[in-house]
Amino acid sequence: MSVKRKRFRVEQAMGEVVMAEPEAAGGDDLGPMHREIMAELRSIRAQMAAAPAQRTADSVDAVVAREVAETHKMLETYRAQVEQCEKLKVELDLIHDAISRTKREIAVLHGKSFNGEEMAKVNGELGAVVGGTEQATQQILEAVEAIDQAASALANNVTPDQQRRLSEDIQERVVSIFEACNFQDLTGQRINKVMQTMKFIEQHINEMMNIWGGVDAIKTHVPPVVDTREGDARLLNGPKLDGDAGHASQDDIDAMFN
Template structure:
């Protein structure tokens, strides 16, 4: 605790109103703080001259400008995010459509595989076509043999004079004619077999067309069809088979007759 000494009037007259030691001791901490602040200011000045302090209105204007700039940037980012979200939504719609198209195509393929392309159904189709070929060949052979026998019997009939022989030849001709009629029945069986095959082919065609419609129709599919290159020899190119109505690239009977004129 500091002892307060009474000052004499002579000291007061010489020294005047000097601060007492007690006041100096109390001001020491404040002096240290001031010096510390000065040293800090000098250090900042050594790093770089700080900007001049703004007045109250200028400071508010600067704050408003900074806030407006940040708000503008935030709005720009928000618009960008909204545009990206819209693009994502459009992409999701497209992906949903593609998923639906693939799912429908899978169902069509599963239907074809289950009812058309499995071993039993295709074996049946091959069997029906084989039976058509075999029945047609057998009927053709039977008709040709009967026609040959009729021709021979007709030739022999003109040479015999006996009524009994003529009757036997006539009976033979009649029997061969009946054989021809029987052989012509193959057309009915052939028609039934071909109808079965056509039913299967129409079933396949229907589901293939459905798959083509799923992916945009025939016109959209044609754009992806590779160019066809005919690798057949020149002779094979002439073997186009029987002509259908409206087919092009086939020789007509008139063209063939013109070769002999």
């Protein structure tokens, strides 16, 4: 009859189960076979206790490896997004710089040309050119008319004294014509001032076009030119310059009547 082995408190607290070797009745030895069986049972129990811990460790390692891989993938995504943001920032900085430079050029034009004393001076110079030209033209026409009248009077039978007075009058009219022709010098000086202002404006406009890529880049945004003039205004193109196209020459006009 086997004897039930008593379990101590330490064994109960540790949760260990120790396979007790039953004792044979009367203290007889159960034999080596029994001891081997009990040893194998204890080994199996130890392996069964260690297997869940091993499986848990393997599962934790797999989860950690998967999370590390996902973290690396997320970091690569963030890194690519940061690079794109940096490129975008560079482009935005370039646009901001171009806008700032354009604003400075516009401010210079606005202050010194379009809305300043310079533009008022240009208007005054052009007005003076028109007024001076009209005055000189009127003076020349009056002198020529007086010369024509004096020449007609000389053709008649006049006294020597009248001839002398008519000759002096003609000379005075000729001098008056020479004086009136001085308007050309004044007109040239005034127009030169206007041209300097126009060159100043052109320089800053070219600078603004260079800021945005040059003339070739601006041409792609130029709208088509549409002539909205009607009637006679559509036919008036002003005097022709050398090399201008679209104007009829005198030979072309003569050929229409031949």
